[in-house]
Amino acid sequence: xxxxxxxxxxxxxxxxxxxxxxxxxxxxxxxxxxxxxxxxxxxxxxxxxxxxxxxxxxxxxxxxxxxxxxxxxxxxxxxxxxxxxxxxxxxxxxxxxxxxxxxxxxxxxxxxxxxxxxxxxxxxxxxxxxxxxxxx
Numbered sequence: 001x002x003x004x005x006x007x008x009x010x011x012x013x014x015x016x017x018x019x020x021x022x023x024x025x026x027x028x029x030x031x032x033x034x035x036x037x038x039x040x041x042x043x044x045x046x047x048x049x050x051x052x053x054x055x056x057x058x059x060x061x062x063x064x065x066x067x068x069x070x071x072x073x074x075x076x077x078x079x080x081x082x083x084x085x086x087x088x089x090x091x092x093x094x095x096x097x098x099x100x101x102x103x104x105x106x107x108x109x110x111x112x113x114x115x116x117x118x119x120x121x122x123x124x125x126x127x128x129x130x131x132x133x134x135x136x
Contacts, residue, residue: 003061003083007054014054014076021077055079095125 007015027034039045054076062070069086073079099122103113113121 003058013050014057017050017054018058018076018080021075051076058083096122099125
C-alpha cells in the first residue's frame with residue numbers, strides 16, 4: 001500500500017505502467033518479418049522511459065541484500081506482483097523481528113516508543129490478508 005501511495009503522489013504515470021504492464025519494444029514488419037526496434041518517436045521514448053523508471057524505482061525500495069531476488073523481473077508489473085506475493089506470504093515472526101530491530105535502532109539513537117504505538121505499528125505492517133483478523 002505504501003508503494004502505491006508513493007507512486008500516486010510522485011508520478012501517476014509510473015503507477016499506470018505498473019498496473020497496466022510494461023511497454024514492450026515497438027515492432028515493425030520488414031519484408032514479412034516482424035522485428036523489434038528501439039523507440040524513435042517521442043511517445044515511444046516516453047513510454048519506454050516510464051517503464052524503466054517504474055521498475056527502477058521499485059527496485060530501489062529494496063536493501064542491497066534483496067536486490068538479486070527481484071532483479072530478474074524485467075517489467076514493472078511482474079515485479080510488483082512478485083513483491084505483493086512475497087510480502088503476503090511473510091510469516092509473523094520475520095515481521096515482528098524487523099519491527100524489534102527497528103525499535104532497538106531507535107533506542108540506540110535515544111528515541112523511545114510506547115508499547116501502544118509499537119503494537120499499532122506491528123498491526124499496520126501486517127499483509128492485507130491479516131486485516132480480516134485485526135482491528136486497527
